[in-house]
Amino acid sequence: MSSNSQPIATVRDLRKSYGSLIAVDGVSFDIQEGEVFGLLGPNGAGKTTTISILSGILPPTSGDVSVIGLDTKTGGAPLRMAIGVVPQELAIYQKLTGRENLQFFGELYGIQGAALSARVTEMLEMVGLTERADDRAADYSGGMKRRLNLAIGLMHNPRLLLLDEPTVGVDPQSRNHIFEGVRALNKKGLTVLYTSHYMEEVEALCDRVGIMDRGKLIACDTVAGLIASLGGSVIEVGVDASEKLDQVADRLRQMPLIKEVELTAAESEESETPRVTISVRTQQPNRVLPPLVSELAEVQASIHSLNVREPNLEDVFLTLTGKNLRD
């Protein structure tokens, strides 16, 4: 992240309605020059709508949105040149090769001749598609199509890159390519807005994160700041599934030292029996562990794992919204 903290984009009291449906409901935030800003939220939170308005594709119902000081409603060509968009829905021509796609979009942005071929080569290299450059995009794997989608958004060397769920449904190799590519570009000064359902990605990549839910920005801070706002620890106990666990959870929720109790189905390779993870958030794990274990012993729950960890963004999200990110 660069040291000069000028906002490259400002969003003020942004609202977008589709008839009676409010997709974005009074959202305000800044994106600082040089940072990776994350937008984290579940399906339908309003992330894509926000991105579409930032890029000037979609007009807001009300509010002020500007990028490099230009209003997105009227910014025209200078605004388009400053912004690169990597949409959630693939925007590539399946019948063209990877190279032809990049040439086409480069020309749209007015890049020509030797500069164009140099840029195409550079972008193919960056996303690891050099060897497949002359195959039709239709024949690419899902992850390769995502990588091409990213390269297209970068062709005109934008100052602000809007990445809408760039790693959804992508194999680990492509995911790494995209992830490392974004990191490297950011090191060179590119400002990035990164939306995702994957909190691990957001934790690892983003300087600051805005958490969206149902059209509202419900928190906005650094990853460390968001986690520190929760504080405490999370105790996770793996047990065999049993009907009695709900009663245990209810009793645990009565305990003043316990902030949150959650039961999640856990996958297990070693066991035929379904398993459940009980997660308990508390400021005082040492004092909560003994009653927690004895509550479980009371219902003859068989414990096979126990872990105490720091809270993460998923816990922040759960605390703020009462639900899991990926539900």
Ligand SMILES: Nc1ncnc2c1ncn2[C@@H]1O[C@H](COP(=O)(O)OP(=O)(O)OP(=O)(O)O)[C@@H](O)[C@H]1O
């Ligand atoms: N063109 C449209 N017409 C009507 N409703 C829309 C339109 N576009 C989006 N919406 C609605 O606006 C809300 C926000 O959608 P949006 O696509 O911004 O969410 P999102 O956070 O990007 O979700 P996802 O994680 O699933 O991509 C949803 O309820 C969606 O159904």
Ligand SMILES: [Mg+2]
């Ligand atoms: Mg979306």
